[in-house]
Amino acid sequence: MSILRYAVYRFFTMLLTLLVVSVLVFVIINLPPGDYLSNQIAELRASGQSAGVEKAEFLRREYALDRPLWEQYMIWMGFMPGPHGFSGLIHGNFGWSFEFDRPVAEIVGESLWLTVLVNLAAVLFVYVVALPLGVLAAARSRTWVDYTSAFVGYLGLATPNFLLALILFYYGHRYFDLPIGGLMDPTFEGQPWTWEKVKSVLIHLIVPTFVIGTSGASAMMQRLRANMLDELGKPYVETAIAKGMAPARMLTKYPLRVAFNPFVADIGNLLPSMVSGSVLVSVVLGLQTIGPTLLTALKTQDQFLSAFVLMFVALLTLMGTMISDVLLVLLDPRIRYEGRET
Amino acid sequence: MRPLLSVEDLTISFGPGQTVVGNVSFDVERGQTLAIVGESGSGKTLSCRAILRILPRTARITSGRITLDDGTKPVVLTEIGERRLRSIRGDRISMIFQEPMRSLSPLHRIGNQVSEVLWLHRGASEREARRQVLQTFDRVGFPDPERAYKSYPFELSGGMRQRAMIAMAMVAKPELLIADEPTTALDVTTQAQVLGLIKELQQETGMALILVTHDLGVVANMAERVVVMHKGRVMEAGDAEPMLKAPAHPYTKQLFDAAPAIPAETAPAPPLPDQDLILDMRQVSKTYTMRAGSGWKPNVLIHACRGVDLKLPRGKTLAIVGESGSGKTTAARIALGAEPPDPGGEILFRATPDAEPLQVHKMSRSQRTAFQRQAQMVFQDPYSSLSPRMRIQDAMTEPLEIHRIGDRAERRDRAAAMLDRVGLNADMLKRYPHAFSGGQRQRLSIARALMLDPALIVCDEPTSALDVSVQEQILTLLEDIRDRHNLSYLFISHDLAVVARIADEVAVMRQGLVVEQAPPETLFHNPQHPYTKALIAAQPEPDIERPIDLKLVAQGAGAPDSWAQAFRFTESVIPSLVEMEPGHKVRCHV
Amino acid sequence: MTQLPDGRYVDDAPYDPKAALQQPERRDLDAPNWVLVWRKFKTHKLGLVSGIFLLLSYLMLPFAGFIAPYTANERNGDHLYAPPQSVNWFHEGEFVGPFVYPIVAEADMETFQWVFVEDTTTPRPLEFFCEAGDYRLAGLIPTDTHLFCAPEGATVFLWGSDRLGRDVFSRILYGAQLSLTVGLIGITVSFTLGIFFGSLAGYFGGRTDWFINRVIEILRSLPELPLWLALSAAVPSNWSPVAVFFIISVILGILDWPGLARAVRAKFLSLREEEYVRAAEMMGAGSGRVIRKHLLPNFMSHLIASATLSIPAMILGETALSFLGLGLRAPAVSWGVMLNDAQNLASIEIYPWTAIPMLPIIVVVLAFNFLGDGLRDSLDPYQQ
Amino acid sequence: TGLPTLQEGDFWRQEVDAGDLPPIAERLPEDPLVVDLAAKGREFGQQGGVLRTMVTRSKDIRQMVVYGYARLVGYDSNYEIQPDLLADVEVEEGRKFTLRLRKGHKWSDGTPFTSDDFRYYWEDVANNEELRPAGPPDFLIVEGELPKVSFPDETTVIYEWSNPNALFLQTLAQALPPFLYRPAHYLKEYHKAYADQAVLDAAIEETRVRSWAALHNKLDNMGKFDNHELPTLQPWINASSGKKIRHNFVRNPYFHRIDSRGVQLPYIDIVEMEIVAPGLVAAKSNAGESDLQGRGLDFRDVSILKKGEAEGGYKTYLWQTGVASQIAIYPNLNYTDETWREVLRDVRVRRALSLGIDRQTINQALYFKLGQPGAMSVLPSSPFFDEANRDAWAEFDPEEANRLLDEAGLDKRGANGIRLLPDGRPFELVIETAGERQEVENALQIVTDTWRDIGVKLVMRPLDRDILRNRVFAGNTMAAVWFGWDNGIPQPYTSPAYLAPTDQVFFAWPKWGQHYQTGGEAGEPPDLPEAQRLLELAHEWEVATTTEERSRVWREMLAIHADQVYGIGILAGAPQPIVVSNRLRNVPEKAMWAWEPGAHFGVHRMDEFFLAE
Ligand SMILES: Nc1ncnc2c1ncn2[C@@H]1O[C@H](COP(=O)(O)OP(=O)(O)OP(=O)(O)O)[C@@H](O)[C@H]1O
Ligand SMILES: Nc1ncnc2c1ncn2[C@@H]1O[C@H](COP(=O)(O)OP(=O)(O)OP(=O)(O)O)[C@@H](O)[C@H]1O
Ligand SMILES: [Mg+2]
Ligand SMILES: [Mg+2]
């Protein structure tokens, strides 16, 4: 089977899986007792705000929350007409967020690029730090390079993210005048992109990238190191040495490619983690990413918003595994997915 | 004038006290060929690797100096820094490793790996490198250099990989070429072609050559000087001619005496009986698809075997010889069920004379298990067929464990005894595969196949890496077992002398087809097919007086469409196999 | 060495075709594999030290109560946020043996901090094998004997006390009991599942692979956050926090395996094409055997590294979960719980000792890392 | 009469000069609200400056409606209700309310604020089937009857019932009240009855809602304050649209309050409200990044806040919280488990549990002894404060507690000294919390220790706040922890309904509350005499006409609560740190930090705060 045909085939499996996932997602977010509006009304009552209660009642009818769950699902997907006719995911209508009182598409759209930015920075950080360090630690195993990088990595890994963030923020602010929280200086908000704004974003990204990235980086580094060590003894490495290759080039071209196999398998996780990777970290660091939005949505059972974000992440997951499967074949020509005849 | 390379008093050891190479000294002059011969495991490979300082992690050069002459002042290779060494490796000195399969990266295309040398040391552009590499590929005998260029190692036959290694070492035209058994996997015509190429290059560029080999015929044809090694020490060293004529050291004598040769004229043997076939391959074909480079181009089809019909009577040896890449390994693997044949072909196996023949590729689980107990394979590439993380003891006892034979101690004793029979020490049981020499691994592979007392063994070039005396020992062992246990062999080899000795019938293959088939006596003395003739002519003899004309024999039989009308075949028109005389089949138009 | 007239060199040492080059190491021959591995492992000093440290730590667990001067939740209301106290030996130049100075707390209403004043006039020698708070030795035998305890009228807060006046040192010891055990269950679960399904998919490929991959995809697409939220509502209320945490770590393991499974699968898809796998199959090895003996060992390094890396994640997993109201909670003590309390600025800036639990985590994690590394090295054939 | 000369400030001067904005005199109502700063002991300030503050969730920008606290009527610093947006309100027999608007009062876009805005709300919003399927808000319904609402002239609105509506004015003075008026001129554009259908459809399309009602409801959000186009009457206008990290609120040029020197309030030109993670508020305050901060700060942050004062250029005040109890445990009298319910309904058990709490220790450990230990009751600043109530069953007396529990029939003890229920199960009281406050966790930790001495095992279980509520409402929680009553400083006119089983959000009686709220459709009727009495009293208060009568009701209800210990309060008046920039003036050093009544900074009139150079 050629790669192209394989990719097409995988694409259709993906659609099927997506459908299954959509059912599961919908069920899961409806698992906790209660629903958005009842919670909302209770919250309003508890905090003595009579203002919103009547409006909540309006929403219940408008969005068919009074119907059975399966009907809600069908309406949400667009397989069944809602109170105002057909309009579901498959029609490109992503639903309405009660919590933010705005269309889901708008909310997600706004925070998406920041989310991707933050996580992209973290992913880049992971790769930029972990790749060379992992290779170096393997090539120079049991030397100070190896030990230091392991120690620093595990330090990052063993410190709870929030604590690490707080420490970095506090001392970073004190000694390096780093900003505390946020993703850019608020004055730049809504402004056109300028060099100053980019700089502000970059400075704000330092701590979050570090916090999100360290654990990932050290994890990747250690595993890469282990895989590399396995490969370094292989004869083909000797051949490469006999060719007179410089170590850096030799290591990255030959053993790294083999050692990279498990990571390519996990590239599938990279895509969704660009969106959902740092939910809890974003929440505690106050980054305006999709993470805090998702958590709020889940906690308040703002079902369309959370369902959409989750579906989106699921889609990315599926796409990720698909890409990783295709990449695997490209990475290792020996791999075929056919079954083994027994 | 100083020699190009001189090795003085080299000693290599693994850990304290484990000296494996002791006080080895030799010199290599420019343009000269130094052959290192010697017993398997005697430290030839290690000595060669020491020159480039590519030794196993645990090995230490405990003493000795290796100097490379730089024209002005000598460079001490054992002392210079990594960086300087790097500029010498692959550029001034290059090396052909003994085991080509493992020595090529499995994930990179051959062309890429070979061109890399040019990128690195000659600063060649990608196109220029490609051109040169393709040219070299052509010269080392690749029928289709383009295809080889974009193949991955696992898509090539053993001999092709070896040629890729050779091309890689030679493409940059180094000053010194270290060739560690470079032609073990090559049929004799291709071998002649490669050796001829090396010679040519020596004349062209004054390249010096260190040739490690066990084939005294090759030594006789190539070497000016010879070093004989045994158990890590140099036994005898000197000019080739006097040494081959009158070996001085007892070991050398012993070695030279053991060299096999195609026996002189004997009476034609009767054809093999046709009943009681233990293995019957009928119309076996195999087509591989090579993954196309991009997703758009169609995949390339490779016909590895085309309609192979082979019958192996019980207790006999059927040898397959033939061009490298002609589908010998493929046929053997199919025979044992390692790969399915194309639809239409079938393989019948009959465990005992009166048993129902079973189709190898359509067996039930229990039948398969029984079959696997009785049929064993010695792989062409022993290194790859041993799990790198399994100690030899475990690898050896594994077949017994699988088939639940004996208890722990028994199994171990059997493994130790078997090692002993193939000439290895029982104390090697605790080693991992990588800690053996090439020939030792090959013997391990044979030993493992023998562990289960099988009825059928498929040997894919089982002695290619063995020096003649050990080869002799192994062949004797194989014959001995065959005679005692009525074992049957499917024996693939390119060494016609070995084939002549052990085979009851020989099939000659070329381009996936059996072109001639007859008992060895008949075949070697009355070859009919042009390819067979070329093969026999190309067999080098260990006699320095009778050098073969490498140029001439390297042309072999030429392309099939240049053959005499009777034998000519093209892609579409293929003559059938005709029985010329009883038991002598030739593929020709009648 | 002799030189012949034609320039040849001939070795003149006596030639014995049967002589063995090396002395066989007979003792190796009968040693089982693990002895050889152990012998190799012993040479990895750091790994050895780490292994011993971890062994001691685990052996210490049942006796945590004995070593700790206080019990886990024992409060000392008059010593909130007491800084670490030092154990002294000499009082005014005179040897007294191990003793502490009593400390007295005063509330500073300007800074809103507790100020501790050390009374350096009266050394209080530590008591040994003394009676203090009740605890259960190894979780079974009730007793109240401690290795050492605070002398009358003084306290021994070796590593300070927290906001409720609980001894950080003692709590770390008690915390080890949970942190070093329960979290590992999740790892075990996820590794077992991951390796099992990953091997199946990778080795068999085809339909098995398709099916397992769909399951993996679905599991991975399943949102964890809402699952936790749903779960936190569903757990019966009378379950002890440890039981809840146990279940959670098991579930964590169940949800966590796909990542590993995919890595295993990818590697096996490639490894199964190796010649030695083919060789084993042709000898009649069943799939289980091929996976166990041929494929897994070749992926061991990755597995060991991954396992090591999961440990801090599991120890700290609860800090993330408690954010969702699911983590371990008082009265259970674990390092994660303690760190959770320390997650605020005041703890960093004013009472840094409340963040001390980071130390054992790092030490344990590093120890596991070096242990894993040593193990990896001793399994590595190329290092032999 | 005697209006001070009005002064134009700098902020809008350009617009005024350019003619885009009328001069100050034309912007203010004819009778603006003149604030007597001197009488309050406050300084005169000058206009200008930017005040930075932080909130923790994006929807918290509605805090600006709370802090701004411009209401039809609002509380003054003595918690008396005073007209504010209204010039005056006349109440007849507690059932007829005549609201008089200020003449010339204008919305922030300059359109007059008239009785038509009230009419629009009443006729076109509250009573519109599509917009409000559930009808007008509850507080407008008295004994099932809707008010007669009339609009005699531009500045007069009359709400009238046949029975007294005691809640009417208080509700209007809430921190987030149901506003009785809407900017009609703006919203009509989106109302089906007024708007052009085509235009409306286009707007619906653009906003991606599904109906005009949804669109109207989305835009009509005076309480959320997130529609910057919606005209307002608050001191600051939302000047930023969309979801942002920092929202700017600029001074309302038509705001109706001035100081007695003729300077229009608010003094501060711009309020910058930044949304930050809850965990970072303390860190940012410490770094001096907030000029006025209460939200997001906890008492445990005090030490770090104090430490940063010099460098951050701020002071940390400690205000008192206004809830009746900082931490209160609510044994669920409607718990589904029969045995447990009976046990928890035994007042001796509840008293014993209360007696088993060492409040002094908790106060010391958690609040530096700055709180007031005691049972759940009203705070000293309420006229109904009674020490006896506060101290009832609130001393630490394990012996008495043990005696009470023995007496209640729980005298059998199992292994490790835990009492056994009548059916043999151990007395393991599972207390569920919202898991948001560490102090709760710590307090319960201390309670656990002391309860163990009275043979009660406390099991704490943190949950998410919504999940906790849902579980309580379903009767699945044995006991829960929450704050005490939100309003700890009730006045006679404050409705005591929250003391009676009228709402499920009082976690001791969710089912009774549901019964009342749903008119008997769900839940169960109260079946304990004291609870029934509370209901009666609550009704008595509603029909009462005099302050004395109402006070009597209040006192009796509080006494019942003190005696019955429905909610086991631990301590009240916990200090709330308030960070105030050194430049910021007129912020009281001691004050009450309360949501209801008080609207946090609202009653302290943030518009009078100013920034000094
Ligand atoms: N890594 C290693 N550890 C221990 N012993 C080794 C290792 N590699 C090689 N040896 C031993 O060193 C000796 C010399 O090996 P070498 O590969 O040089 O032999 P060789 O002469 O090339 O033999 P062959 O002709 O079989 O290839 C052998 O006995 C082999 O067992
Ligand atoms: N997996 C594969 N994919 C594609 N082509 C293959 C594959 N395996 C073998 N071939 C091709 O099939 C042909 C026959 O290979 P085979 O290994 O049988 O040759 P051989 O006769 O054993 O040669 P040698 O003597 O060199 O070992 C070769 O052209 C080879 O390139
Ligand atoms: Mg060798
Ligand atoms: Mg072959």
Ligand code: NI
């Ligand atoms: Ni040969």
